[in-house]
Amino acid sequence: MNTLYPMPAEPLTPTAYQRALGLPRLLAGIRAHGALSLEDHVAIHGPLPASGGRGRRRARERASMLVEQIERSGLLGHGGAAFPTATKMRAVAGARGRAIVVVNAAEGEPASRKDRTLLETLPHLVLDGGILAAEAVGADEVIVCACESADIGIESVTRAIEERAAAGSERSPSLHVATVPANYVAGQESALVSYLNGGLAKPTFTPPMPFEQGVRRRPTLINNAETVAHVALIARHGASWFRQLGPPSQPGSMLVTLSGPLAHPGVYEIEHGSSLSSLIQAAGGTTTRVRGALVGGYAGAWVDGDLLSGVALSNEHLVAHGASLGAGVVLLLSEHACPAAETGRLARWLASQSTRQCGPCVHGLDALAMTVQEIAGGIAQAGAGQRIERLASLTARRGACGHPDGAVKLILSALETFEAEFADHAQHGPCDSCARPPEMPMPHRAVSQDASRGARR
Amino acid sequence: MNHRARVNPIACEAHGMCAELLPERITLDEWGYPIIDGAPLENRQVEHAIRAARACPTFALLVERDRAPAPARARRGERRS
Numbered sequence: 001m002n003t004l005y006p007m008p009a010e011p012l013t014p015t016a017y018q019r020a021l022g023l024p025r026l027l028a029g030i031r032a033h034g035a036l037s038l039e040d041h042v043a044i045h046g047p048l049p050a051s052g053g054r055g056r057r058r059a060r061e062r063a064s065m066l067v068e069q070i071e072r073s074g075l076l077g078h079g080g081a082a083f084p085t086a087t088k089m090r091a092v093a094g095a096r097g098r099a100i101v102v103v104n105a106a107e108g109e110p111a112s113r114k115d116r117t118l119l120e121t122l123p124h125l126v127l128d129g130g131i132l133a134a135e136a137v138g139a140d141e142v143i144v145c146a147c148e149s150a151d152i153g154i155e156s157v158t159r160a161i162e163e164r165a166a167a168g169s170e171r172s173p174s175l176h177v178a179t180v181p182a183n184y185v186a187g188q189e190s191a192l193v194s195y196l197n198g199g200l201a202k203p204t205f206t207p208p209m210p211f212e213q214g215v216r217r218r219p220t221l222i223n224n225a226e227t228v229a230h231v232a233l234i235a236r237h238g239a240s241w242f243r244q245l246g247p248p249s250q251p252g253s254m255l256v257t258l259s260g261p262l263a264h265p266g267v268y269e270i271e272h273g274s275s276l277s278s279l280i281q282a283a284g285g286t287t288t289r290v291r292g293a294l295v296g297g298y299a300g301a302w303v304d305g306d307l308l309s310g311v312a313l314s315n316e317h318l319v320a321h322g323a324s325l326g327a328g329v330v331l332l333l334s335e336h337a338c339p340a341a342e343t344g345r346l347a348r349w350l351a352s353q354s355t356r357q358c359g360p361c362v363h364g365l366d367a368l369a370m371t372v373q374e375i376a377g378g379i380a381q382a383g384a385g386q387r388i389e390r391l392a393s394l395t396a397r398r399g400a401c402g403h404p405d406g407a408v409k410l411i412l413s414a415l416e417t418f419e420a421e422f423a424d425h426a427q428h429g430p431c432d433s434c435a436r437p438p439e440m441p442m443p444h445r446a447v448s449q450d451a452s453r454g455a456r457r
Numbered sequence: 458m459n460h461r462a463r464v465n466p467i468a469c470e471a472h473g474m475c476a477e478l479l480p481e482r483i484t485l486d487e488w489g490y491p492i493i494d495g496a497p498l499e500n501r502q503v504e505h506a507i508r509a510a511r512a513c514p515t516f517a518l519l520v521e522r523d524r525a526p527a528p529a530r531a532r533r534g535e536r537r538s
Contacts, residue, residue, distance in 0.1 A: 357466070
């Protein structure tokens with residue numbers, strides 16, 4: 001059952017569960033199909049708060065008030081790293097030169113649908129957030145980066161920008177859309193900057209960090225699309241409103257892409273810290289027994305199926321499971337799937353997504369994938385476990401980006417969580433489930449040199 | 458001010474010169490890429506490290522002085538008026 005790619009973005013109307021919690025926030029007024037028009041958007045959320053009028057001094061005052069407000073809200077980035085948004089904004093605002101804002105909806109994470117869902121259904125909320133972020137850091141330009149495979153999202157946000165131009169918006173930053181390659185690593189910050197500068201969509205060696213020298217060598221604020229959507233609401237309703245939901249360490253709500261053997265897989269808005277069980281219930285429950293949940297996406301970690309009822313969706317809690325929310329991905333593996341075969345394929349896929357720039361990533365992920373596949377196939381040599389440990393330590397933290405680290409984390413987590421299954425495969429070879437079609441999505445797009453060269457804008 | 462050796466993993470092509478010239482701090486993995494002890498270099502090692510960096514055919518080895526913490530840097534670059 002490969003429900004994931006493409007996944008139905010079906011259950012977006014708020015459930016009774018969500019309404020009871022003061023949710024949805026981001027997804028308020030959302031329709032099953034199509035984008036909210038500017039008119040509808042303003043009817044639901046109200047107009048964009050005033051920019052503070054003309055004049056540099058007023059603009060600067062307004063900007064620092066906005067950053068303070070975001071700091072008080074405790075908003076953390078929703079792209080995966082959960083970095084404090086206000087800290088990032090301060091660094092960009094303090095850097096020399098006119099800043100530029102990149103709204104990151106590249107969403108290379110195969111099991112994530114939240115960013116394209118935002119572009120498809122709520123383009124004006126994302127644009128509001130992009131404009132506010134630009135005002136917060138003194139930028140005159142906002143570039144919304146969407147994955148090339150997200151046609152509907154690209155169309156929707158392009159139309160939304162035209163809609164604003166037609167309505168004669170007075171807000172200053174210019175708004176653009178850029179499409180980026182559908183590679184796993186293309187949304188990484190330095191890869192995005194490289195691509196927008198006309199280079200390859202591959203990570204670069206830092207420093208300089210994007211906040212110092214990014215797009216067109218200007219200080220560049222790169223925020224995930226969901227992060228700026230939250231900014232659009234914080235600017236309207238305030239920091240304390242934002243903190244009414246979620247634990248103090250991770251306030252607010254979040255979008256989760258929930259997939260697997262469920263009645264209604266899809267994108268849900270939940271309160272940080274709510275239980276995984278309640279989310280599964282909101283999705284109509286599971287249709288089979290669940291072997292495990294992958295939390296945080298392909299740089300995340302597995303939680304054993306028997307432990308799922310105790311899981312709360314906040315980083316504070318997930319630390320105990322060795323996991324984090326990442327970009328809000330929860331993927332359930334059905335009892336029909338073979339975790340060893342799935343992990344073998346996934347390890348191979350993760351190796352294929354290396355941009356092949358750093359030796360340890362190229363060789364390490366390849367060797368890891370081979371060893372995992374040998375174990376899953378029952379043909380591994382003695383000491384394969386030690387070989388994995390050694391390869392893991394030789395691979396993690398030795399690349400220019402975090403890809404090898406995330407891949408290693410996921411592979412180790414799978415070997416630990418599904419230890420019994422791997423031991424069984426090592427001894428007896430492939431099981432009956434090994435030949436089943438994959439449950440975990442692994443889109444194939446070659447990381448080609450020429451195809452991923454960005455156009456200079 | 459502490460000096461540390463660091464490799465640019467994108468530029469590195471596993472020539473292995475660095476491990477020859479700074480074996481106290483650099484070993485090679487099974488593919489020939491350097492594993493660098495990232496702790497501050499001892500004073501007498503700095504010169505050797507710089508020599509190793511100059512000898513690297515792809516200039517992938519860096520000897521860096523510890524940078525000031527980020528907020529201080531941000532402040533220095535504050536926009537004028």
